[in-house]
Amino acid sequence: MSSDDSNKRSVGFTSENGKFLGVLPESSRDYLGPLVLIAVCPAFVIVLWHTICNLDGSFLLLLKELKANGPGYIRDIWPSPVDGEAWKLIGSYAAFELALMRIVPGRRFEATATATGHVPVYKANGMASFAITLAAYALLVAAGWDSGVVYDKLGEILSGLCVFSLAFCAALYFKGLYAPSTRDSGTNGAGPLKDYFWGTELYPRVLGWDVKQFTNCRFGMMFWAVGLLCYAHRQAREHGAVSDSMAVSVLLQLVYIAKFFHWEMGYMCTMDIQHDRAGYYICWGCLVWVPSVYTSAGMYLTRHPVHLGAPLALAITAAGIACIWANYDADRQRQHFRAVGGRCAIWGRPAEAIEATYDNGRGGTSRSLLLCSGWWGLSRHFHYVTEISSAFLWSVPALFHNAAPYFYVVFLVILLVDRAYRDDVRCRGKYGKFWDQYCQRVPYKIIPGVL
Numbered sequence: 001m002s003s004d005d006s007n008k009r010s011v012g013f014t015s016e017n018g019k020f021l022g023v024l025p026e027s028s029r030d031y032l033g034p035l036v037l038i039a040v041c042p043a044f045v046i047v048l049w050h051t052i053c054n055l056d057g058s059f060l061l062l063l064k065e066l067k068a069n070g071p072g073y074i075r076d077i078w079p080s081p082v083d084g085e086a087w088k089l090i091g092s093y094a095a096f097e098l099a100l101m102r103i104v105p106g107r108r109f110e111a112t113a114t115a116t117g118h119v120p121v122y123k124a125n126g127m128a129s130f131a132i133t134l135a136a137y138a139l140l141v142a143a144g145w146d147s148g149v150v151y152d153k154l155g156e157i158l159s160g161l162c163v164f165s166l167a168f169c170a171a172l173y174f175k176g177l178y179a180p181s182t183r184d185s186g187t188n189g190a191g192p193l194k195d196y197f198w199g200t201e202l203y204p205r206v207l208g209w210d211v212k213q214f215t216n217c218r219f220g221m222m223f224w225a226v227g228l229l230c231y232a233h234r235q236a237r238e239h240g241a242v243s244d245s246m247a248v249s250v251l252l253q254l255v256y257i258a259k260f261f262h263w264e265m266g267y268m269c270t271m272d273i274q275h276d277r278a279g280y281y282i283c284w285g286c287l288v289w290v291p292s293v294y295t296s297a298g299m300y301l302t303r304h305p306v307h308l309g310a311p312l313a314l315a316i317t318a319a320g321i322a323c324i325w326a327n328y329d330a331d332r333q334r335q336h337f338r339a340v341g342g343r344c345a346i347w348g349r350p351a352e353a354i355e356a357t358y359d360n361g362r363g364g365t366s367r368s369l370l371l372c373s374g375w376w377g378l379s380r381h382f383h384y385v386t387e388i389s390s391a392f393l394w395s396v397p398a399l400f401h402n403a404a405p406y407f408y409v410v411f412l413v414i415l416l417v418d419r420a421y422r423d424d425v426r427c428r429g430k431y432g433k434f435w436d437q438y439c440q441r442v443p444y445k446i447i448p449g450v451l
Contacts, residue, residue: 034197038280042162043074045292048407049155049299050077057300057404081163083156089149090157093226096136097218100129101209109265112274115361116183120203120273122210126217126264130257133222137229148234150227151302158292165287169196169280172211176200176277199279212273215283217264220290225257227291228298235302243305244313245397249297252320252394259328266331271423293408297395300405306398313397320393323386330375330383337371346374354441356434368431370438379444381423384416420445 047062054077055061066073106125113119141147150157173196176185184202187195204211228250236242260267267273276282308316333346342353353369360366375382391409398405424445428435445451 031191031193034193034280038193038197041284041289042166045158045162045288046078046155047074048296048404049158049292052296052300052404053151053154053303057304057402059403079155079159081156081159083153083160085149086153086156086160089153090160093223094219097129097133097222098209098214100132101125101214101218104128104132109268111265111268114182114184114202114274117362118182118184118203120210120268122213122265122268124265126261127258129218130222130225130261133226134229137226141233146233146237147230148237150230151234151299154299158288161288161291165284166280168287169199169284172204172278172283173200175204175206181205195279197280199277199282202274202277204278211278212282213268215278215286216272217261217267220286220294221257221260223291224294225254227295228253231295231298231302235305238303239305243301244308244310245306245399246298246301248308248313248317248320249301249394249397251317252324252390253298255321256324256327256390256394259324263328263331266335271419271426275426293411296408297398297405300402301398304398304401306401308397316393316397320390323390323393326375327383327386327390330386333374334371334376337373338369342369342371349373352377352441354434354438356431356438358430358432358434370431370434372438372441377442378448379446380439380442381416381420381446382448384420384446388412388416417446417451 051057051059051062055065069076101123104123104125106123106128109122109124111120111122137147173192177187177195177200180186180201181204182202185200187200188198232242232246232250235246272282337344337346337351337353342351344351351374352372354372356368356370357365358368371377379385388409391412392406395405395409424435424439431438
């Protein structure tokens with residue numbers, strides 16, 4: 001496909017003082033897309049859970065059930081959102097992660113300044129918090145806690161999170177309009193629905209806690225790890241042991257998540273954080289979609305263990321770790337390149353880059369180096385290839401009896417392709433002719449020679 005997206009219209013986020021904050025594609029994103037996602041995603045999360053846990057992961061069986069029972073079927077399968085035991089699990093977990101954010105030591109990290117001059121500051125304690133969380137989980141299990149209860153109560157947990165997170169995003173909507181933490185806030189001018197969906201505040205904080213760091217990293221991503229361990233414990237309780245397929249899948253995902261927390265401060269400088277506001281798209285997604293969809297392969301394997309055998313298990317593990325390493329190395333290359341101002345060698349050759357200048361929104365110009373070497377010379381988002389490959393490899397231990405374990409892979413393809421196009425629109429608006437030069441040097445968005 002061509003790298004020219006100049007025919008796509010866009011809409012800019014602005015703060016109350018009119019400063020430019022970022023770009024979002026227009027047309028289908030205006031109203032219909034947000035409305036459909038807000039209406040459908042909560043029900044889909046419950047349907048996916050029900051299909052995997054109660055219908056053996058069979059979407060065909062789900063279709064038969066829907067045909068036989070009609071639309072009321074979704075209402076009938078919806079678990080209670082006010083289950084006491086589920087909320088004890090949610091509340092204790094959230095409180096523990098909030099406490100770790102505050103009390104675990106970490107270096108001070110300053111992210112990129114916004115157009116209004118705000119410099120987001122974080123405590124870089126993600127990897128330590130991840131290690132403490134896993135250690136706390138191990139101690140609780142050793143003390144006799146049956147963590148499989150998380151799987152048994154997963155429907156009620158997801159139902160409760162669905163309802164709570166919708167209300168939480170509404171609170172963030174009003175906070176951004178009437179009590180923002182920084183000047184990077186306010187309506188985007190397209191109406192309340194889009195404001196609710198995309199958010200009204202870029203860097204909200206509540207009682208000193210950064211909202212996006214908590215929802216994205218310490219709740220969603222951390223639950224991804226803890227949830228998988230709970231599923232494996234549940235499988236061992238039911239089948240007497242953890243299958244090699246579950247072990248391979250969980251191991252690869254834990255390696256990926258550990259990589260994420262090692263790189264957490266790099267994540268705080270990505271488009272998710274620096275350009276997407278704290279609304280339904282980000283916060284509801286991380287509070288509900290991540291705990292359900294991202295863990296779906298392990299959720300399926302809990303009651304559907306597969307025997308892979310040592311050769312196949314080792315081959316999948318090795319391939320998965322290689323993909324995760326490549327994904328990490330791509331981020332490492334770019335971070336190191338930026339840290340040394342481009343004065344470095346990549347893959348044995350001097351790093352190549354395009355020097356770009358842009359309006360920084362504060363009455364002056366700033367300079368950026370657009371890396372064209374290493375992984376970033378293969379395509380503008382080659383790391384998405386390794387990310388999708390990693391997800392496939394931790395899903396494939398389920399083999400191909402049902403499609404359910406692969407839903408996350410399909411979703412990830414859609415998410416990352418969309419993100420690549422959104423990033424191109426944003427970068428073209430920011431860098432102008434320099435981005436056109438970069439696209440000539442690196443013509444493919446994701447897959448070299450294809451896309």
